[in-house]
Amino acid sequence: MSVLDPLTCRGTAALLTGLLMAAAAQVHAQAPATPPPGSPAIALPGQPTPPPEAAPQASAEAGRQIAAKGSAQGAAACISCHGERGEGGASFPRLAGTGAAYLRAQLDAFADGSRANPIMQPIAKALNAQERASLALYYSRLPAPAAVQPARADASPDDTGAWLAARGRWSDGLPACAQCHGPGGQGVGEHFPPLAGQPAAYIVEQLKAWRGNARPPGPLKLMVAVAAKLSDADIAAVANHYAGLGQQSSSVPAVAAPAVPAATAHNGGKP
Numbered sequence: 001m002s003v004l005d006p007l008t009c010r011g012t013a014a015l016l017t018g019l020l021m022a023a024a025a026q027v028h029a030q031a032p033a034t035p036p037p038g039s040p041a042i043a044l045p046g047q048p049t050p051p052p053e054a055a056p057q058a059s060a061e062a063g064r065q066i067a068a069k070g071s072a073q074g075a076a077a078c079i080s081c082h083g084e085r086g087e088g089g090a091s092f093p094r095l096a097g098t099g100a101a102y103l104r105a106q107l108d109a110f111a112d113g114s115r116a117n118p119i120m121q122p123i124a125k126a127l128n129a130q131e132r133a134s135l136a137l138y139y140s141r142l143p144a145p146a147a148v149q150p151a152r153a154d155a156s157p158d159d160t161g162a163w164l165a166a167r168g169r170w171s172d173g174l175p176a177c178a179q180c181h182g183p184g185g186q187g188v189g190e191h192f193p194p195l196a197g198q199p200a201a202y203i204v205e206q207l208k209a210w211r212g213n214a215r216p217p218g219p220l221k222l223m224v225a226v227a228a229k230l231s232d233a234d235i236a237a238v239a240n241h242y243a244g245l246g247q248q249s250s251s252v253p254a255v256a257a258p259a260v261p262a263a264t265a266h267n268g269g270k271p
């Protein structure tokens, strides 16, 4: 039904972008938030974020302690995989500066099993709802890694990754990734996570997980519809593109090439 419409109709996608920009502008103006019913206020990464709804006891300090030391119920310390400052690395995604609502939804999905992953499921299951909310709040407040490369406005159609990121493929009803994830893939607000600097292998796995129903559909099933329109070659190209955007910053470790499945190892246009 209508969930696919934003992807098949240029006008609707533009409307969606307009709504996003309006939300972002609202945050910039620091106007009192007037969130749509049922959804948390949209806030940009790095800004003090009020605790997500239904988690009034979320405490960034409690989150910090679990991140550093693990939990009493046996959840492993997050820093051992996600880095001291949530910066990610190797095949582990970055968490720093990502929306609290997004992070909490992911931890809840690992905990209830709807997001499949043999490493994160037992960790999330060992955390209670309040601890998951506290961790989400803590990571949302950590600064995102320093400046990623700006999006290339002059993307060439030969560079599939950069082209899909900046332009999409309208013949196929595929909007540009940048429309929802921001011009440099830095993420937008609470619900559109960053892509810049995420490990290529991780991005590949997430897109394939949506194609294979191994990850919950997320807001409006937007990514299910996006992933369905991407070929394996598109996925490899766009993953390498976004992984490459983070390499400007010395705080982000380079993507470990061996972790990229052979089929995706060829370079999608990264310098």
Ligand code: HEC
Pocket: 066, 067, 075, 076, 077, 078, 079, 080, 081, 082, 091, 092, 093, 094, 095, 103, 106, 107, 116, 117, 119, 120, 123, 135, 193, 202, 205, 206
């Ligand atoms: C042993 C390594 C390991 C530890 C420890 C670990 N993680 Fe993870 N984490 C992973 C891996 C691997 C993934 C990618 C899962 C996937 O592919 O779906 C991940 C993914 C995530 C994601 C999803 C990120 C996104 O962008 O969707 C969140 C959130 C997360 N971890 C939070 C945590 C928290 C909080 C802790 C500490 C309580 C933690 N992790 C501890 C390995 C780990």
Ligand code: HEC
Pocket: 006, 016, 093, 102, 105, 164, 165, 175, 176, 177, 178, 179, 180, 181, 191, 192, 193, 194, 195, 198, 202, 203, 206, 207, 216, 217, 218, 219, 222, 223, 226, 238, 239
């Ligand atoms: C219409 C909006 C929209 C467009 C266009 C879009 N995305 Fe997304 N994307 C989302 C939303 C919303 C999420 C969060 C999904 C969730 O909460 O599970 C997301 C999540 C993701 C994730 C998971 C990130 C993580 O940390 O786990 C990846 C990878 C991703 N998108 C890649 C892409 C790529 C590549 C493109 C372009 C080919 C794209 N997206 C285009 C809305 C969009």
